[in-house]
Amino acid sequence: MIRTTSLPNGARIVTEVVESVYSAAIDLWIEVGSAYETALNNGVSHCIEHMLFKGTERRSAEQIAEDIEDVGGMLGASTSKELTKIYGHVLGEHLPVALDIICDMISAPRFDAADLRLERKVILDEMQMYEDDSADVAQELTYLNLWQGYAHSYPIIGTVDTVNGITLPMITEHYQRFYRPERMVISIAGNFDEEATIAYLSEKLGKLTRGNGPKPPTPQPRIFNIVRNKDVEQAQLMLSLPSLSHSDKRIDALQVLDLCLAASASSRLFKEIRERRGLVYTVASMQHCYRNCGLFGIYAAMTPENTSQVLELIVSELDRVKVEGFNAAEIKRAKTQLRSDLLMDLESMSARSTNNASDLVHYNRIVPLDEARQDIENITNEAVIALANDLFKKESLSLVVVGPKAELAESYQLKLS
Secondary structure: OEEEEEEEOOOOEEHHEEEEEOEEEEEEEEEHHHHOOOOOOHHHHHHHHHHHHEOOOEEEEHHHHHHHHOOOEEEEEEEEEOEEEEEEEEEEHHHHHHHHHHHHHHHHHHOOOHHHHHHHHHHHHHHHHHHOOHHHHHHHHHHHHOOOOHHHHHHOOHHHHHHHHOOOHHHHHHHHHHHOOEEEEEEEEOOOHHHHHHHHHHHOOOOOOOOOOOOOOOOOOOOEEEEOOOOOOOOOEEEEEEOOOOOOOOOOHHHHHHHHHOOOOHHHEEEEHHHHOOOOOOEEEEEEOOOOEEEEEEEEEEEHHHHHHHHHHHHHHHHHHHOOOOOOOHHHHHHHHHEEEEEOOOOOOHHHHHHHHHHHHHOOOOOOHHHHHHHHOOOOHHHHHHHHHHHOOHHEEEEEEEOHHOOOOOOOOOOOO
């Protein structure tokens, strides 16, 4: 049974006891990321995520690492456009230790100037790692241009200039503005003492005071066609379109479309472009859904001379899907994959914890398993065709190609009907 507890200050706790396992997984999600930043402080949310591990009023960075590893557990964190996540996994009997560390980190972080100088170097090294990856470069160019002028376009990690410009006052201001209880969901799944856990978290999180941080504005998309030079062997192609937000009821139809089109080894594009023609090393898709916007993309990695042919094949398949959709076997296979994912996630405490946190953040409720399975079962090819016609529009399609410019065309035509 999944239990939700709402505190007077807006913090929410979701617990799911599974007595047949030994461990417990934790997810603490805070509604803050690069979409809540400005052009001047871009990267500060990601920087704070790093700084949380540098120490608290009670623990040094070494003690945080040692305290969790002394009980055989792990802690990690990530930052995205709209969320910062702190997560962990321990034996159920040691859950109080993990919760004490996490609550300590988010309620009493020690922001120190010397730590910031060191962590800035780490983040700049991380940035160089992404710059070395042509696929990451293509994706960042897509975001930068799709929502140009809006915070959703900002790189999560920031830029060299903005990261170098982050100061302790900027970190403190951003932390105090957004690390507020009404923006927090903490989820625990596994074998643990539920009553004691809720009581502990109610006491710890209940001390936090509400804030009034803003929601990000709805970004308006634009189209673009970019060829970017990079001294690499392969070319990276990224086709993108504005897509669905988290709250759109067509999300399940999008999942089916995605699996049939490009997201699996049995998908149309993978079979046609890689398996039958051998034109690419990689062809796949991505879908990123946010509070009030979304992105659907198809990317491929290939020898530069194959770029035009690969692009033509992808666009041709988009046109075909708008008319025919997929056959019964393809639809059935995609729905079976989605149902299987739902059930296999039940075997992972980390997946259970993450899914419960996601439901509360995105839907403000826990979606029952039977309802989720039925939503998948209800998807028809007609629904997929209708969605494809809404998404795959000539006036919405954009392109980024990254590779050795001498081997690429100056521009590429997008001949979508």
